[in-house]
Amino acid sequence: MGLHAPQINVPYCQILFSDDTLTEFMREAELAPISFTHCNRWSRAQFRALFASFADRLETVSYAEDGAYQHLDLVERYAPIFRARTGEFDNLTCSAIRVLFKNR
Numbered sequence: 001m002g003l004h005a006p007q008i009n010v011p012y013c014q015i016l017f018s019d020d021t022l023t024e025f026m027r028e029a030e031l032a033p034i035s036f037t038h039c040n041r042w043s044r045a046q047f048r049a050l051f052a053s054f055a056d057r058l059e060t061v062s063y064a065e066d067g068a069y070q071h072l073d074l075v076e077r078y079a080p081i082f083r084a085r086t087g088e089f090d091n092l093t094c095s096a097i098r099v100l101f102k103n104r
Contacts, residue, residue, distance in 0.1 A: 007031045011071035012092065014039065015085045016078065044090045047097055058101035068095035 005013070005022070007029075013022060019036055026033050042050075044065065051060070075082050075092055086092060 005034045011074055012082070014041075015082060015092075043087060044094055044097070045088065051099060051101075054101070057104055059104050061100040061102050062098070063100075064098045065094050066096040066098070067093050069093055 005026075007026070008022065010016065017025075019034075022034055051058075051063075072092075082092065
């Protein structure tokens with residue numbers, strides 16, 4: 001679901017709403033503010049490129065991308081918003097990337 005704000009129970013809230021809207025919601029609800037500095041906003045492709053950039057120094061021991069498909073009805077319902085704010089569908093269906101490297 002992307003955003004590290006368990007107080008907001010809306011899947012993909014970081015895509016559907018601006019940072020300002022989310023900040024205002026948290027303030028009005030008297031909830032702890034979201035630390036957007038801890039939200040990397042990286043795509044799957046960016047993580048893959050990062051890992052590949054270290055391929056000469058690190059050997060991949062294991063790699064897994066966990067799928068998350070339970071909220072695709074929301075993606076379908078608001079497809080134009082998701083299409084405009086995410087470059088790839090893959091970015092909406094990954095709940096975690098687990099990777100283990102060892103030095104070469």
